[in-house]
Amino acid sequence: MNIRQIAKIAGVSPATVSLVLNDREGVGEATRQRVWQVLQEYGYTPPRRNARKKRSGLVRFIAYRNAGELVERNGDFIARVMEGVENAAHQMGYDLLVRSATRERLPEEIEACNGGDTDGVILLGTEFAPDQISLLKTLQVPCVVVDNALEHTLFDAVVMDNAQGAYMAVDALRELGHTRIGYLQSSLGISNFNQRSRGYHQAMQALGLAEHPGDILTLRPTLEGAYADASALLATREGRLPGAFFADNDTIALGALRAFKAAGYRIPQDISIIGFDNIAACQVAEPPLSTVHIYKQRMGRFAVERLVQQIRRPTGEYTKLLVGAKLILRGSTAPAAVQRT
Template sequence: MSATIKDIAKLAKVSHMTVSRALNNSPLIKEETKRKILEIAEQLNYVPNYNAKSLVLQRSHTIGLFFTSMVQGTSSSFLAEAIRGVGQEVGVQYNLFLRGIDDFQEFSSIHHRRFDGILLMSQSERDDTFIRHVREQEIPLVVLNRNVGDPGIVNFVSNDREGAYELTRYLVEQGHTRIGLVEGIAGYKSTQERKEGYLRAMTTAGLEVREEWLIEGRYDVESGYLAMSRLMALSLEERPTAVFCCNDDMAIGAMKAAAEAGLQIPADVSVVGFDDIGFSHYTNPPLTTVQRPIEQLSRMGARKILELIEEPSAVGELVLLDTRLVCRESVGTLR
């Protein structure tokens, strides 16, 4: 006869609930107690019965990781960092369900019997309908990447506005006064935050912001390429000497457009990005950018959702994570 949780609890001299939490890697159990329980479970060759456990605890052992969209405005590197961060925390005790909100016509399939908890990597206020549905279903929820402004929601966000301000100020310090901006997708919070950081830095420095220097992009390589082509079509006296692309994918496209126009980076034009994706190290020249702690933010969110699954709480919190300016070789100094 196979060992049970009660057998482990008896030997460990703890309650069966403590054993259950330890086996589920709950952060609420002390490491010493968890280690003792796992050692006893291994000695008894304990094999968990997930079907029985799900019925007793009314758990699906599934955590949903949702994005505003997995196609539009979500780069492959952003996606990979988010999944890696969450995966490192939830381990093998939970199945991870990935989907974009824009895949759903309605949300009737998202309910508490299907998900033990949900992490939302949010970009847009359009996600608020989804958030309301999840809360009505009483599914533990953590929102990442966008400040939803709700004191009842647990929220982890990177300080994009300050990162954009620091990046633009760095360009100003290098002598640039004509600085263009390739924006992200209209309506996305990240687009708004990065633009506001750029505008604050330009205003603080007393610099002019021309309408023709502000071009809407889509957070992909092609839109960066097209935006830079438009900027470089301006006369030499009118075009920017530096271009701030609101993510690294667009910056890579912008660098290609500059090269095809016969311009050298940074001798003829400086280019900067945002996110610090892996490819930014290997562009020619390496890209100056802002590092966002996406993997750290995702890990913190996953850790919190595990806590909320074990101990639901109506208390929210907002955690703001710092960004970091990464100076490489794509910015030249004007004298």
């Protein structure tokens, strides 16, 4: 039994469970009691370090939220990254403290990290705003950013290979015989989506596929938002849709899939769709969603390993680590030859 499983049973986030375990503020009393009840009922014991090792120190995991749409609505991704962080931290002899920080609260969290009891920081940077980098530079302890490369900075980062993942998706659709491949693009511009956009356009050019501006549909990166935006676009659109789409993430893909079906399109007979992230909802969608799988736990583990290197043997150097992706084809994709039959 781990933090992610406890959080699911209690109906809270993994960050909330960590706050309760560490006896930290930010959790209501009713929620705190519910979490403790689940912990006691399932006999949860935090992973133990090797008894022969002395405590090495404290690592803080800061889950940063800016707009909040991606972090708050993608709990599966965060939980699995945190699971990798938690396991690796304890294996290497470090206590782990999980904190959440909005844009307004980040200065307070940075100050706390510089207070003397923190040996290093792992920052969930999915929504990290570029104009906050100057604040991040005031950290007096090593820091590794997860899920944002923070390009053109000297911060260590562990990120998924977004561009290659998008390239793989487009190439897979081409291998299925599709020559007109559209793009379900997020209306929210973050580092991950920008890199996936680059991968899509690079793949289209390298594979000799013509791009049509009208085949790029800009949708909000939430299930309800993507569905509403796609429905509105379909209601006013003239002409035939592409036979296939690559989406910036699974949530956008699932919202668009629902809108396409409501408009009378068959998936995958009329339209093939590939998403990105491999969230749990992909397998229960109708049809199951093809996607680019991300090794989330591995990202968390690599972040801890790099952070510990910086804590124990600081060199002043920085590393940007790309974690590879894997394509998973399910029922939302089909060869172009069987479409519109």
